[in-house]
Amino acid sequence: MKAAAPGVALRVAAAQTLDAVLQRGRSLKAELAQRLPTLPDVRDRALLEAIAFTAVRSQPRYDAALKAWIPKPLGRRDDDLRALLQVGFAQLELGLPAHAAVDATVEAARNMGRTHQAGMVNALLRRALREGLPQVAADAAWPEWLRKRIRRDWQNDADAVFAASATPAPMWLRVNRTRIDRDAYRARLGEAGIEATTPEFPSDALVLAVPVAVHDLPGFEDGLVSVQDGSAQCVADALAPPQGARVLDACAAPGGKSAHLLERDPTLQLVALDIDPHRLKRVRETHARVGVGAQAQLRAADATEPTSWWDGAPFDAILVDAPCSATGIVRRQPDVLRHRRETDLDALRDVQARLLDAGWSMLAPEGVLLYATCSILAEENEQQVDAFLQRTPGATVEALDARYGRVSGAGRQRLPGEGGMDGFFYARLRK
Structure with a gap:
């Protein structure tokens, strides 16, 4: 591969990012974190990010175009070429000047050792300019097993969920x-x-x-x-710990919610816990930037195993922002639909239940536990909380108001796009 001009290097980097995400199962965030620093111009970094998110979000449309317009389907050896074509389509959707976008993408094909296919890249992008890209159903990006669950849980709202999840978030x-x-x-x-x-x-x-x-x-x-999305900001209001309270954020990374709590009340005695020491570094950086680092105690530990780290002093308020399917934030993380597997849900539900039980064991009498997820699946949200209430004597529900979404069992559910926010679930439980 020869050295590329700046505009060409950007297209090559974008194609490599998409190839890794769409064909090799890599995380979009992880790939961008690796590749963005290689571009010295902040405008190029912003464009690479926009191209990548647009292409992942619109992949079903791009696949439909390639299937309709290429007589012989591209094989696995052409994964990088397929990714480059998706980069080209994304640029056109973003409204970049057509001449520059097409020329730079064709030159990127040559740079990637695809000189003999540069003419095809040129022809396909110009056809997209003339005819537009095919339209597909709003739920086309969702795997069938997950599509069925959304339609089961939200019969009257599923189409709106799919449409909102396919659009960029504010x-x-x-x-x-x-x-x-x-x-x-x-x-x-x-x-x-x-x-x-x-x-x-x-x-x-x-x-x-x-x-x-x-x-x-x-x-x-x-x-x-x-x-920080509005739905995530609502967590501080939903937990509403008393001034100076002893608070546990049981799954703290990347640190935005615990930082918000401390911005609201610097007198909180807050323990920010995360099982991953590398992710805890991000929490530390977040807290330091907003000036609350001195107020929080950070611990790398498993919240489901209190005996391994807890000193026995009960907490007045506990936030369980549980790991979940992330189905409420697809518009922000479109590659979620590429990586999530049906078998993941059993493991996630088990972790969620163990986090609830462990958190409850550390909660002071009259204390409050807020269970939250960025999921819109009933089995992770209202059904998970209902099961907890059935097995937990002394647990009562404190109803949240309509600002947190629609009633969903013992909690409130916001669907993607409602109020301009991400999908999120909240349940406030009193001991």
């Missing part, structure tokens, strides 16, 4: 109230030419009219603001 910000109030930060955004709206709830949130790179946000490095 950019939500969480203003750090220990450093600046929301109106003042919105004014700072306006001075920087960034338009934002102020939702009624959650109270620390702003929503950008057009997403921007995080480092273009005024004061981001100084911890004035964080990027």
